[in-house]
Amino acid sequence: MRQSDKDIHYSIAELAKEFDITTRTIRFYEDKQLLKPARRGQQRVYSRADRTRLKLVLRGKRLGWPLDDIREMIHMYDAPGGEEKQLRVMINRINTSRETLLRQQEDIALALSEFDDIQLRCETQLSSLQISNLTGT
Amino acid sequence: MRQSDKDIHYSIAELAKEFDITTRTIRFYEDKQLLKPARRGQQRVYSRADRTRLKLVLRGKRLGWPLDDIREMIHMYDAPGGEEKQLRVMINRINTSRETLLRQQEDIALALSEFDDIQLRCETQLSSLQISNLTGT
DNA sequence: CTTGACGTTTACGTTAACGTCAACTTATGC
DNA sequence: GCATAAGTTGACGTTAACGTAAACGTCAAG
Numbered sequence A, B: 001m002r003q004s005d006k007d008i009h010y011s012i013a014e015l016a017k018e019f020d021i022t023t024r025t026i027r028f029y030e031d032k033q034l035l036k037p038a039r040r041g042q043q044r045v046y047s048r049a050d051r052t053r054l055k056l057v058l059r060g061k062r063l064g065w066p067l068d069d070i071r072e073m074i075h076m077y078d079a080p081g082g083e084e085k086q087l088r089v090m091i092n093r094i095n096t097s098r099e100t101l102l103r104q105q106e107d108i109a110l111a112l113s114e115f116d117d118i119q120l121r122c123e124t125q126l127s128s129l130q131i132s133n134l135t136g137t
Numbered sequence C: 001c002t003t004g005a006c007g008t009t010t011a012c013g014t015t016a017a018c019g020t021c022a023a024c025t026t027a028t029g030c
Numbered sequence D: 001g002c003a004t005a006a007g008t009t010g011a012c013g014t015t016a017a018c019g020t021a022a023a024c025g026t027c028a029a030g
Helices: A012-019 A023-031 A048-062 A067-077 A084-135 B012-019 B023-031 B048-062 B067-077 B084-135
Strands: A038-040 A043-047 B038-040 B043-047
Touching: A012 A023, A012 A043, A012 A048, A023 A048, A043 A048, A048 A067, A048 B084, A067 A084, A067 B084, A084 B048, A084 B067, A084 B084, B012 B023, B012 B043, B012 B048, B023 B048, B043 B048, B048 B067, B067 B084
Parallel strands: none
Antiparallel strands: A038 A043, B038 B043
């Protein structure tokens, strides 16, 4: 790990382009404490780590989490220490979040199998339409 | 299937209680075309099927879908027929939705394994705190 | 040196998904 | 038969997550 890892950085426009979001969105996330890029004078400079955090944010979004929850997650992720009480609170949060995710997994499995059903019915319909065409109905 | 299935029905308050949502929410969903309960005079009467639809809506919500998308889904679910073009459109929609779900599955898997990491770090921290206590640090 | 391309802050606008009255009608228990 | 609990339709309020526009700084290229 020399320059290759440490010195890589991105402009706000680069990140926006890469993840197909607007610069407004990125600044908004910063306003909501989800990102804390460095500054070169006035301008924002994003490190490798900032980029990773942004990816985490977007993943949270895909899972339907509110930004406040996402911020909690991220802060948990980079806060390994603390007092005993704090740590126990954190473990509890993780466990309830885990339950939510497991629930989502079930929901996805159900939705997927229903999609299979619907698609099958659609294709059955389609082939019956084909036959109608052939027999000239 | 006699009375047992056909004649079961629910009041708006019953459904609200069962799913832990407000009656306002249920009426809102109706306004958004997600539900179409029967009426006995002025009052809404929910059938078994209505209840199932509501469950579908709530599942969609847990997966983070917007209500408009959920409505699409539901309508696909109970519209098995149509013209060829319509059917093909529907199959396409199913496939893109499926991709979204698969993406979500990946995201969940990643999040779960990261939760494992964090929890492990928390527990390590905790046990090291225990030792500090014993040795009187 | 000025013209874009890119960046900044500030502030108001917008949409989704309900919450919260208000004002009124309908059922139900006693 | 009358209180009271439950239901109905507006209508306005609220919060989250940005969009959009104004007004301005900066820096490299022609």
